[in-house]
Amino acid sequence: MLDGTLRQSFGRIGDNLKMGKVMPNKSSDVTSDIIVIGAGMAGATLSAVLGQKGMKVLLLDPYPSCRPVFKAEKIEREQVLLLRKFGLLKYLLPYCGTVDEVHGAFDGRIFKSGPIEQYGIKYPDMVNALRTHMPPTVEQRLGRVEGIVNNGQAQRVKLMGGKELTSRLVVLASGVTAAIQGSLGMRRRVIKTDQSLGFGFDIAPSGTEQFPFDAVTYYAFSPSTLIDYLTLFKFRTIMRANLFVFRSSRDPWVGEFIREPERMLRRYLPKLSRVTGEYRVISEVDFGRVDLYRVDCDPQPGIVMIGDALQSACPATGMGLDKVLTDVDVLSECIPAWLATSGMSADKLSEFYKHPRKLALDSRALKRAQDHRNLSVGRSLRWRIHRSLLHTKWRMLGSF
Template sequence: MRQTDIAIIGGGLAGSTAAAMLGRAGVSAILIEPHRLHPPELRCEKIGGQPQIDRLAKTGLLDAVFDAATHDHEIWLARFGRVIDKRPSQQHGFLYETLVNTVRGEIPSSVETIHAKAVSIRTSDDRQTIGLSTGEDISARLVVLANGASVGLRDQLKIGRPVISACHSISVGFDIAPKDRDTFEFPALTYFAEATRHRTAYLTLFPIGATMRGNLFVYREANDPWVRAMRRTPEAALDECLPKLRALIGDYTISGDVKIRPIDLYESDNVVQPGIVLVGDAFASPCPGSGCGTDKVFTDVVQLCSVHIPNWLASPGMGAEKIGQYYSDPLKLECDAWAKKKAFTLRAVTLENSLYWRMQRWIRFFGRLGEGIVRRARETLPGELALVGCALVVMSVPAM
């Protein structure tokens, strides 16, 4: 039986990041993952915004990830068939499998990777035993469960996964190209929904290498006829939910495999148990449209690997009182609550027609429009005129 301090089950973004961080810190760790290379999967396909970049930087993996990504530099914001702002962008795009395999490449050789499936687990206040599909057992002081939505091991430990919002949203990923011309006019584009009846939050288009990638976020049932249409006639389905898009960006074609992923929001319970912690999607699912998935992963892993594991390994045992410190970590609690709030706010602002939510949509629209006008004024007008124009715009935008 192989012995280690930390056994990580699952080599997706959370598990691979944890393996890289622990290995660099000199902690004895083993990563258990059946796939030598992460297979194609529709999950996070870009990182952007300073808070998200700061969270990535804390993992020590920022340079490697950005070297494998495509920076779009500028993004256009649009609604109602018109561009309302062109702003500098910190977005870096990549396919999810590229992201995960890049992070795996940063795992030090001191961390052994076992290509097998974890099929059983026994926990205690001291050491944990993991049974592998190869027939081998691994003994560890702590198990980091990072196997996403898989339920087999959690069922053995009686860890529940109550659903907070069934089919909360649907994410769609595809490649898009201009028709009868070489490139789109925009470097990257976010197009916001035009009306609640379209049940669409937004479409974001961004480059990955020489390919323009599309991520679309809608609120429909998994068996909605529109979902089938998106697979069979994606251009017509996209026109249906964003009718004025084509007039703005020109004729286009959608090529390759259209990936569609319905999202249930859930949060695990009965998690404070000796010898095991859950990170990333293994603990709770984010809404991809809210853009919080990587924030949750990096917050979980950084707090666990930088704060809690070093403290836990400094003393004997791995009882529930230690594990509870991770789940009550203030930064983790704050990030989890923020991500959940954003998920429900985005759904409400997309679908609800009460006076409050109609006002929220207009506030967001005029806020973005105002920022665009201010930005253009600063770029084109003399200093004093720009200040006057900016003041007039600010006075005309509704307060939050």
């Protein structure tokens, strides 16, 4: 538990955080009930939810704010519901574009339209909004973790530079980097290297001020393009585009798209402008690739993994944030009971990994990743028939 001096220190940290500041490293070590390693969406959301329950959390990250990375840029329906349940959506809304209606389109035609609640937002804005509004019992500290010595009672977290921190529970939310898991003997099983590639850019209409829609999901016509779909959705003042493709990251196509996105869109999605009107790409192209993996191992005492630290998601499925937020929801229900009893045995922590809602979502995310890929580019007879039936249905529903 925390002594009086530290309680006072948390009070001051709370004041600083309200002003959006991050505390620099202190010279002394700190003991906290919970240390969260990594302040991406997983670590920041969990810390905020635990902080709201009055728990003392130490949130570690090497950076004072999220770097300009290209990751999830859309908050989808299930994610909206969870963020609202956590009371955190309100902090993100000022940075969001609102999508009230989305069109599905294929081969130059819209085949369905419907109301929806979605928000477009840059990933760093999402994370930084949460980091700025942390409850006062969450201390944010700069630090890169190099290793953890864990057991059923107290965990020692070693920082680069030699400092050591201790806690009853460590939550590993360090994203795709696998170094910490490796040092603990946890092996990552790669299910698919280069599962999918994502491109992000801003797009504007030619000749008019605004596109006449909030959002369009445009599916590729032919599997030979190796494109899954292009999604256009509102950021605050602009239209954002995310393109997901199933190619190797070493394919020269990638460089060609980054250099000449407009020409490549016209060539590979030639009928897109029938749906959107004439368009221009008005920004540099952001690029990211994702391997599909999962850390398969027996739970270890004192440590739980959440978000990409445990299992990645195919960006094309839009389920990365579903996984992150479900992990937070389930874990934040488990932790109070864990802290109320002595010890942090692997048996106790397995409650999280075996939770039916978590198990169901993790396996759905893996299955959907594989199905998405197969439906877009699979060559077996089964997937060719499936694709052909779907395209026929979309054509029959389609209208100009």
